[in-house]
Amino acid sequence: MxxxxxxxxxxxxxxxxxxxxxxxxxxxxxxxxxxxxxxxxxxxxxxxxxxxxxxxxxxxxxxxxxxxxxxxxxxxxGATAAPKAESEELSKDEADKGTTIDPASVAAPVQPKAEAEGDFKDQSPAVRKAAKETGVNPADVQGSGRGGRVTKSDMVNPTLKGDNGQVIATAIGQRIEKREPMTRLRKRIAERLLSATQETAMLTTFNEVNMKPLMDLRAKYKDQFEKRHGVKLGFMSLFVKAATEALKRFPAVNASIDGDDIVYHGYYDVGVAVSSDRGLVVPVLRDTDSMGLADIEGGIRDYATKAREGKLSIEEMTGGTFTITNGGVFGSLLSTPIINPPQTAILGMHAINERPMAVNGEVVILPMMYLALSYDHRLIDGKDAVQFLVTIKELIEDPARLILDL
Missing domain, CATH: 2.40.50.100 (RNA polymerase II/Efflux pump adaptor protein, barrel-sandwich hybrid domain)
Structure with a gap:
């Protein structure tokens, strides 16, 4: 044992x-x-x-x-599960011999309604117990667990499904409420966000960036890039490289506060916010100053896959000196991202929209993106924050600067 x-x-x-x-x-x-x-x-x-x-x-x-x-x-x-009950084996033997057994002569075991209606071996013990107590068939319940699995709370306050899988009310005209406890991850997210707003002097500065040069660059080289490196060329890797270069120029943005001390980090670990079914997680790309675009894209792809499957390790989400979040993938036009303590700044990317812009005295339609930098004003002065964001804008609008280190 x-x-x-x-x-x-x-x-x-x-x-x-x-x-x-x-x-x-x-x-x-x-x-x-x-x-x-x-x-x-x-x-x-x-x-x-x-x-x-x-x-x-x-x-x-x-x-x-x-x-x-x-x-x-x-x-x-090395053990094996206990064999089936003797009566079941006898019935099987009799069936093999061709003997006819009168079903009426065999007493049917008393079963709870829910268990008699289906086989719940794939459900958790808590769900099976709730099914016996309530008579509710888990197969009829809309699951809120990972992968749609039915949880204990789903059985206590069930939301029933119709034959086509659509959620239906338990009674016509009834106003349904569903109550379930927060997951540990959701509670931790709530604690950290509340702590960030209460314990930092958070301020947000904005700018906008012309995405046309980056989009043209991507359109020109994306096929060659994918063929050579085996990953697609996205915008996030270029923003990570631009942010890393800006962090080198403004060390305070890459620093953190520890009590009465300022800790200046001599490395660049950039967290990339990834959405999962369980909530927003922030896996960290280590030493981004030494990573190529393909390495960054591959790292982001692997993290996104792990996040969807719930496979991210604690080590992969620990640390980080700066964070980038992209609400634009969900259609966000503008937002004020919340700092991820103990970091002192976070960059928010947003949706790319065509807007009329004045260029050399003429109105030109350009694909524009709003950028937001939230920062802890206790450590970062407004001047440094604005110039940090302007540096990212300049590098994105002229990607050759990244190659030429300008």
């Missing part, structure tokens, strides 16, 4: 919550099979089977809080 333990959490993570068990007690499992998921305030960690065997018992159920390396289940390596 062996113990199955929660993963060893980093020092920055105190505990976690079991959000789902993918197996039940007595179930046969294979080596490396996913057993449970534990949500921390940063990532969802997976617990897998150490070997082939059987889950003897589950000591920590769904919604239980666990600490680092705590025992959550027991496991018997």
């Amino acid at each position: 062996a113990d199955i333990k929660a993963p060893v959490f980093p020092e920055s993570v105190q505990d976690g919550t079991i959000v789902e068990w993918h197996v039940a007690e007595g179930e046969q499992v294979a080596r490396d099979q996913l057993l449970a998921e534990i949500e921390t305030d940063k990532v969802v960690l997976e617990v897998v089977a150490p070997d082939d065997g059987v889950i003897s018992s589950i000591t920590k159920g769904v919604d239980s809080t666990v600490v680092s390396a705590e025992v959550i289940a027991t496991f018997e390596a």
Whole structure:
């Protein structure tokens, strides 16, 4: 008999919550099979089977809080699941012999309504228990968990689906409310955002950038770039390089405040905000001053994939000296991004829209983007913030400056 333990959490993570068990007690499992998921305030960690065997018992159920390396289940390596009941085997043997059994002579076991209506082995223990108690079939419930899975809270306050999968009200004319607890990640996001607004002297400065030179450059070389490097050439990599160059020129924007000290970082770790089903996460590109455009594009692509699959590690989201967020992918025209502490600034990109602009005394239609830089005024003066943003504008409007280091 062996113990199955929660993963060893980093020092920055105190505990976690079991959000789902993918197996039940007595179930046969294979080596490396996913057993449970534990949500921390940063990532969802997976617990897998150490070997082939059987889950003897589950000591920590769904919604239980666990600490680092705590025992959550027991496991018997090399064992096999118990065979089916003797009556079931007898029925199978009789069927194989061609013997006819009168269904009326066999007493049907008493089953809860919900369990009789379907097989819920793929549901978590908490959901199966709720199904027995409420008589609600999980197959009829709109799931709010990752990948559309039904959670315990979904069973307590169910939103039912019709035959075509569309959400329907439980009663005609009823005003439906759904209540569910915040995930640990959402609570952590809320805490950090509130802390940033209360503990920093946050100010935002704006500018606009003509995207035509960058769009022309991308249109000219995107096919060659993808063929050579195996990744698509996007705008984010060029903004990361432009921001890195601007950070070199304005060290205060790359610094952080630690108590009464200012910490000037001699490296450039740029966080790129990525949207996921669980919320906004900020994985970090390390040493962007030594990365090429292809390296940046590949890193962003990998992070986006991991974010969608919930595979980002804590290490990949730890640190960072500056952050870039792009609300433009969702259609945002203008916003004031919130600083990601302990960083002192964040760059906000927005949607590209054609606007009439005055160029050499003539009105020209150009693809324009608003840029926003939110910064901590305790450390960064307005002059430096404005010039930092102007530097990014100049590098984007004339990309050759990046190559020529101008």
